[in-house]
Amino acid sequence: MRRRATALGTPELEPAAFSADGRATGTVPAPAYDQLLATLAAGRPVDEEVSRLVDEAAALWARPGFETFMSLPRLRFEPFDYQLRAAERVLRQMRGRAILADEVGLGKTIEAGLVLSELRLRGLAGRSLVVVPAGLVTQWREELERKFALPSVLATGADWRAAESVGEQAVVVASLAAARRAPLRDALVTTHWDLVVVDEAHRVRRARSASGRLARLLRSRYLLLLTATPVENRLADLYELVSLVRPGHLGTPQQFRQRHGQGARSRGPGGSGPAPKGSTQTVRELPALRVRSREVMVRHRRSEVALMLPCRLAQTLKVAPAGDEAALYAAVSERVRADGRAASSSLTLQLRAVQRLAGSSPRALAPTLERVGWRDLAARARQVTGSAKARALVSLLRRHRDRGDKVLVFSGFRETLAFLGETLTDAGIATVVYHGSLGRRDKDAVVAAFRDDAPVLLATEAAGEGRNLQFCHTMVNFDLPWNPMQIEQRLGRLHRIGQDHEVLLTNLVTTGTIEQRILDVLEAKVNLFELVVGELDMILGRVDEEFDFERAVFDAHVSSADDGELAGRLDALGDELARARTAYLDSRARVDALAGEETEE
Amino acid sequence: MSADPALGFWLRYVEREGGLWEERGDVSLAVLPPSLSSLGLPETILATADPEAAREDGAQLLGPGHPALDHATDDVLERGDAGWTYVPWPGSSRPAISTLQARARDCVALERGRLDVVPPLSACYAPLLRAGALATYTLSPDQRIQERLETWVDARNGLCLGVRVRQVLEGCSRLSEPDSPNPRLRAAPETAVAGAHATLQRWAAARLSGYARHAGSARERERACATAYFAAALDTLTRRRASASGDRQEALDGQVEATRAERARRLQEIDEAYQPGVELRPFRLHLVSVPALRVCARVRLGAVTHDLPLVWLLAPLAGFAPAPCPACGAAEPLVAARAGLGCRGCRR
Numbered sequence: 001m002r003r004r005a006t007a008l009g010t011p012e013l014e015p016a017a018f019s020a021d022g023r024a025t026g027t028v029p030a031p032a033y034d035q036l037l038a039t040l041a042a043g044r045p046v047d048e049e050v051s052r053l054v055d056e057a058a059a060l061w062a063r064p065g066f067e068t069f070m071s072l073p074r075l076r077f078e079p080f081d082y083q084l085r086a087a088e089r090v091l092r093q094m095r096g097r098a099i100l101a102d103e104v105g106l107g108k109t110i111e112a113g114l115v116l117s118e119l120r121l122r123g124l125a126g127r128s129l130v131v132v133p134a135g136l137v138t139q140w141r142e143e144l145e146r147k148f149a150l151p152s153v154l155a156t157g158a159d160w161r162a163a164e165s166v167g168e169q170a171v172v173v174a175s176l177a178a179a180r181r182a183p184l185r186d187a188l189v190t191t192h193w194d195l196v197v198v199d200e201a202h203r204v205r206r207a208r209s210a211s212g213r214l215a216r217l218l219r220s221r222y223l224l225l226l227t228a229t230p231v232e233n234r235l236a237d238l239y240e241l242v243s244l245v246r247p248g249h250l251g252t253p254q255q256f257r258q259r260h261g262q263g264a265r266s267r268g269p270g271g272s273g274p275a276p277k278g279s280t281q282t283v284r285e286l287p288a289l290r291v292r293s294r295e296v297m298v299r300h301r302r303s304e305v306a307l308m309l310p311c312r313l314a315q316t317l318k319v320a321p322a323g324d325e326a327a328l329y330a331a332v333s334e335r336v337r338a339d340g341r342a343a344s345s346s347l348t349l350q351l352r353a354v355q356r357l358a359g360s361s362p363r364a365l366a367p368t369l370e371r372v373g374w375r376d377l378a379a380r381a382r383q384v385t386g387s388a389k390a391r392a393l394v395s396l397l398r399r400h401r402d403r404g405d406k407v408l409v410f411s412g413f414r415e416t417l418a419f420l421g422e423t424l425t426d427a428g429i430a431t432v433v434y435h436g437s438l439g440r441r442d443k444d445a446v447v448a449a450f451r452d453d454a455p456v457l458l459a460t461e462a463a464g465e466g467r468n469l470q471f472c473h474t475m476v477n478f479d480l481p482w483n484p485m486q487i488e489q490r491l492g493r494l495h496r497i498g499q500d501h502e503v504l505l506t507n508l509v510t511t512g513t514i515e516q517r518i519l520d521v522l523e524a525k526v527n528l529f530e531l532v533v534g535e536l537d538m539i540l541g542r543v544d545e546e547f548d549f550e551r552a553v554f555d556a557h558v559s560s561a562d563d564g565e566l567a568g569r570l571d572a573l574g575d576e577l578a579r580a581r582t583a584y585l586d587s588r589a590r591v592d593a594l595a596g597e598e599t600e601e
Numbered sequence: 602m603s604a605d606p607a608l609g610f611w612l613r614y615v616e617r618e619g620g621l622w623e624e625r626g627d628v629s630l631a632v633l634p635p636s637l638s639s640l641g642l643p644e645t646i647l648a649t650a651d652p653e654a655a656r657e658d659g660a661q662l663l664g665p666g667h668p669a670l671d672h673a674t675d676d677v678l679e680r681g682d683a684g685w686t687y688v689p690w691p692g693s694s695r696p697a698i699s700t701l702q703a704r705a706r707d708c709v710a711l712e713r714g715r716l717d718v719v720p721p722l723s724a725c726y727a728p729l730l731r732a733g734a735l736a737t738y739t740l741s742p743d744q745r746i747q748e749r750l751e752t753w754v755d756a757r758n759g760l761c762l763g764v765r766v767r768q769v770l771e772g773c774s775r776l777s778e779p780d781s782p783n784p785r786l787r788a789a790p791e792t793a794v795a796g797a798h799a800t801l802q803r804w805a806a807a808r809l810s811g812y813a814r815h816a817g818s819a820r821e822r823e824r825a826c827a828t829a830y831f832a833a834a835l836d837t838l839t840r841r842r843a844s845a846s847g848d849r850q851e852a853l854d855g856q857v858e859a860t861r862a863e864r865a866r867r868l869q870e871i872d873e874a875y876q877p878g879v880e881l882r883p884f885r886l887h888l889v890s891v892p893a894l895r896v897c898a899r900v901r902l903g904a905v906t907h908d909l910p911l912v913w914l915l916a917p918l919a920g921f922a923p924a925p926c927p928a929c930g931a932a933e934p935l936v937a938a939r940a941g942l943g944c945r946g947c948r949r
Contacts, residue, residue: 033794036886039683040790045777046684046887053617054884056610057677060665061735063747065812073606074664095870121665122745145652151662169666189859213852217859221866247867248823248830255829440653 063122066091071117077147079114083107086298087114094296096124096195096222097245101230101299101591104535108226109143111298112197115224116171117148125195125222126169129155129188131214132199134175135485140199141173155184176203180210185217193220201225202232205240215244229587230297231594235261235283238293238594246296250289260284283594293594301592312495312503314529316519319392321510324384325362329513332358332365332377333557340558352482352554357413359515360479361387364415389508390420393478394427396506401429401455406472408457410490411479417458420478430454436462461486469493473501478508480515482550484522488536491529505529512563517570518553525574526581535584542580605650607670608663612648614673627654640669678735683886687726688773690781690892691916695722701913705898708911708921712938714902726779726890727912727922728756728788729770732797733885736805738812739878746812750881752800755912756788756888759796760923760932769917770889785890786912794886805879813877823871831864891918900937907942909935 064070066088079087090098090111096119100108119125130152132140137154144150155174176198178184196218198204204215204225223245231237242250250256260283283289321329332354340351350372357365362384369378393409400407411417414435424431432454434446450457451471457463461481475494481487495503509516522528526539540547556569612622612629619634628649633642647660655662663670702718709716733751740746753762753770762770779785835857842853892915900907912922926933926944933944941947 032883033798033886036681036683036883037790037794039681040685040886040888044684046682046686046775048775049617050680051682051885053610053613053677054682056606056613057674058733058735058749058884060607060610060670060674061678061747062749063745065746065748123666126666149650149652149664151652151655213856217855219859219862219866243830247834247863248827251826252830252833254833440657 066118069114069118071114071121071148074117074121074149075147076149079110080107082300082304083110083114086111086300087118089298090115090224091118094245097224097296099201099225099227099230099241099245099297101227101297103299103301103588104228106300106302108228109140109199110147112199112224112226113143113148113150115222116144116195116197117150119195119222120150120171127191127193128169128171128195128197129191129193129218129220130171130173130197130199131176131179131218132173133203134177136199137173137175144171144173155179155188176200176211176214180214185214189214189217189219191219193218195222195224196220197224197226199226201227201241202229202237204244205232205237207240212240229584229591231591232587235594238289242293242296249296250292260286260289286594290594299591309495310499310502312491312505312529314505314507314523316507316509316523317392317396318509318511318516319388321388321512322384322386324380325386325388325510326512328362328365328377328380328384329358329510331380332369333514335374335377337558337560340554343558348554351558352550355514355554355557356479356482357415359510359513360411360413361390361416361419363387363419364411364413367415387419387423389478389510390423392508393420393476394424394429396476396508397424397429397456398427400474405474406450406455406457408459408463408469408472408475408494410459410461410463410475410477412460412481412486413479414460416479417460420458424456424458429456431456431458433457434459434463436460461490463493470496470499473499474504474506476506476508480507480509480519482514482518482553484518484526484528484536484540484549487522487528488531514553514557514566517567521570521574521577525578539577539580539584542583605664607665608648608650611663611670611673614677626658627651628658628660637669637672640672642669678882678884681884681886682733685888685890686775686777687779687890688770688892689776690779690783693916695894695915696913696919698722701894701896704913704921705896705911708924708935709898709900709909709942710934710936711900712936714900714937716898716900716937719897719899719908722894722896722913724781724783725893725895725912726781726783726785727893727914728786728793729762729889729891729922730754730756730759730788730790730793730797731770731885731887731889732794732801732883734798734801734881734883736801736808737880737882738805738809739880740812740873748808750801750804751885752797752804753889754793754796754800755922756790756793757786758789758923758925758930759792759794759799760925761796761800762923763920766914766918766920770891773917775889779890781892783892786893786895788888790888798881798883801881805881809877809879824868827864827867827871831860831867834860835864891915893922896921900942902937902939902941905941907937909942 062070069084069087086100086102090096090100096115100111102108102111116125116128120128130140130144141152141154144152151170152173153170155172156178174184174188179188198215201215204211206212207216225241225245227241230241239250239253239256251259336351336355340348343351354365354368354372357368362381366378366381369375369381397407397409409420411420417433417435421431421433430453432446432449434443434457438446446457447469457472463469473494475490477487477490481490491503491505507519509519526536528536531539540549552573553570556573557566560566560569608629612631615622615631615633615637618636620632620637622629622631625647628647630645630647632645633640638644642661647658648663649655649658649660650662650664652662654660698718698720701722702716705718706716731751731753733749736748736750738746738748753767754760755762838853838857838860842850842857845853894913894915896911896913898909898911900909907927909924909927911924914920914922923932924935925931926935926947928943928947931944931946933946935942936945
């Protein structure tokens with residue numbers, strides 16, 4: 001390019017070449033410069049404060065290419081490189097429409113959150129919807145807020161817009177069960193979303209299911225489907241999901257079947273016979289399909305990302321109850337069983353709470369027995385002053401204290417925590433107590449006291465949400481949640497990224513209780529404590545989409561004539577979980593065959 | 602001051618506009634001036650960048666995307682940043698004539714003759730222009746990349762300064778008044794702005810080309826793929842509708858409508874992926890006076906002598922400002938050849 005300079009020859013001295021009216025003379029390339037040139041013509045010095053403000057404004061205004069994560073400084077955690085790379089691929093190459101299919105526990109939620117956060121920061125995803133299974137709604141909302149500093153609002157049957165915060169638009173979170181039914185479904189499908197995230201997206205594969213129809217009616221510029229199992233048994237599973245994020249990418253259904261669907265049969269799983277037509281074992285041109293899949297799908301395997309956590313060791317201390325404790329437990333169980341058979345749903349919930357409290361502590365049980373009107377049992381509960389489990393806990397904590405270990409003790413009930421606090425104080429063991437009703441500053445103070453001073457933290461499930469407790473690597477379940485996901489979540493408070501030590505978990509269970517039977521099922525049939533994070537959810541989800549382990553246990557309890565029958569029913573439930581586990585492992589292998597990568601990019 | 606850059610900026614903006622603020626634990630209390638009443642916020646508000654603090658303390662969560670922050674950003678950038686400034690006169694002594702002569706010879710390729718720096722050297726301020734613009738790259742209506750670009754040019758002729766000089770200049774301290782009585786060389790602001798703008802445009806075009814590379818040349822293939830897919834999907838829905846009951850027909854109508862909308866979205870997405878563009882919005886012009894020496898480089902070509910005026914930018918810049926071709930003004934390397942002194946284009 002050639003330009004003719006205007007100041008040649010002997011340099012002239014000031015003033016600058018402004019006309020009499022202060023405007024620059026000559027041709028200005030863009031009118032937008034006029035105001036700036038006028039300021040220059042006025043001869044004003046640079047205002048350093050204005051310059052700084054302008055620099056800050058320009059930095060906030062800037063929306064660099066997606067190779068730069070603007071949202072990174074706003075995150076409350078440090079994502080892994082592979083998660084950042086995945087989000088970058090989704091944003092740059094997949095244009096915000098992708099299937100996130102990492103193996104469980106590798107952080108699909110984090111990758112989706114990074115994409116969501118980045119798009120929102122760039123003003124591209126003001127209207128964002130996250131559709132998740134009901135059991136994950138709270139977890140999603142917490143992650144959005146605690147990790148990504150994004151406010152969220154729960155969409156129910158009512159109009160969620162009323163609940164949105166003033167100013168910044170909140171991320172709308174809806175449970176899949178609510179979202180696929182009117183009136184919420186109608187409100188959601190008539191909204192033009194910028195971004196829709198569907199977690200556990202294998203549930204929307206089938207176009208004719210209520211969930212599948214919902215996913216196909218939602219309108220959105222960006223779409224993220226999260227599932228560790230984009231393929232089950234049918235090749236069409238993959239086609240359906242890919243067609244949701246990029247319609248036509250795998251051709252028409254007919255083209256897809258012709259190209260990939262009718263290859264030479266191989267043996268079915270386990271070599272037991274030919275695989276069924278349309279199954280993932282009969283894929284033709286597999287390499288080509290893998291290439292096309294990778295254009296819209298991100299999948300990381302644990303072995304690829306070298307995400308290794310230290311071991312977790314679980315032990316169970318079975319404690320024999322004292323006579324009065326055992327008698328109280330038996331009486332309460334019998335009353336629950338008798339009243340539970342024909343109970344309304346609200347009474348069922350109360351009875352379930354009573355039965356769980358009976359497994360926690362008599363002290364926690366008494367007030368609830370009073371509330372449900374079982375005054376005779378409440379009086380008996382108050383008469384039970386000691387607790388064999390509490391005594392066992394004292395002994396255990398003394399051993400840990402002598403070794404200098406910090407110990408996190410979980411109970412599902414605040415009344416039990418209060419009882420334990422008194423018991424441990426009497427035994428000369430200092431404690432601090434953490435529960436969800438504490439304010440933010442109090443929670444911070446409790447965690448700080450535990451880190452710096454107190455050897456024992458007594459906590460409900462709320463402990464550790466968004467807080468760093470990895471300085472501790474020993475935990476005790478004083479009582480056992482009936483929901484195995486809660487057991488995993490408790491363990492996850494310590495057994496997480498940043499933990500350098502082996503994590504030791506001790507389950508305290510009273511012999512003869514439902515908790516003992518639950519633990520037997522989960523340990524023997526599912527190997528609960530050997531699963532990696534997230535796998536349990538996959539297994540439970542395979543039993544039934546709406547499967548609720550806690551409810552299943554309670555139903556088995558009240559519908560059994562005696563403890564022997566209950567044992568048989570729980571054994572059958574365990575077998576069902578074992579089959580689900582096998583199916584999950586098979587499915588994982590199939591997904592890797594179709595969508596996995598030989599080597600990480 | 603808040604550690605959050607967005608909240609920190611906004612509080613400074615409020616203060617600049619005549620408001621007040623103070624920190625109160627995890628939140629900041631701000632009293633807004635009347636000029637910001639149009640934001641629809643109360644006159645006194647608690648603001649924070651922490652969602653937890655916002656929820657527990659009832660504070661306004663003020664982060665990127667908040668209308669008040671967008672307003673502040675737009676307002677500040679709209680007003681821009683322009684003015685004069687001076688680099689302090691250096692305490693070090695002038696460079697030796699021999700140094701200047703050696704560096705001047707780097708500026709002119711001598712095919713013939715010789716080049717000498719001839720005294721006197723006179724001290725002066727050389728005007729340089731720092732120009733900043735915001736570049737918006739549109740890759741599609743829903744995919745915009747916004748970057749800030751800045752360049753430095755010689756304000757006498759609009760020629761772009763070298764990378765090293767630009768880097769040193771950005772780190773130099775500045776004064777609002779000159780600390781030396783030396784005269785300033787005359788600036789030509791319109792020429793300088795034109796030169797700076799051309800440089801920024803060139804950079805932006807190169808960036809755009811990089812961003813648009815992903816769009817590739819597969820538009821037609823993608824379109825054909827998507828068109829066939831949706832045609833098949835609509836055909837299936839139409840056939841199913843023909844044999845469906847009343848209620849079911851209604852549901853299928855909804856699916857047909859959604860499929861058509863999705864087809865339009867997808868085809869538009871494909872089309873837009875291949876129409877990139879860029880827009881520049883200037884936000885800064887600083888006329889920076891830099892300590893310099895006026896130097897005469899005398900080029901002797903046989904019996905003919907050419908006096909080439911050069912400007913030496915004093916330390917820490919320590920280099921010549923770019924010299925335009927004395928014949929045509931082009932920003933091209935100079936050559937002293939049989940045909941005379943000028944750029945290769947002029948001497949051809």
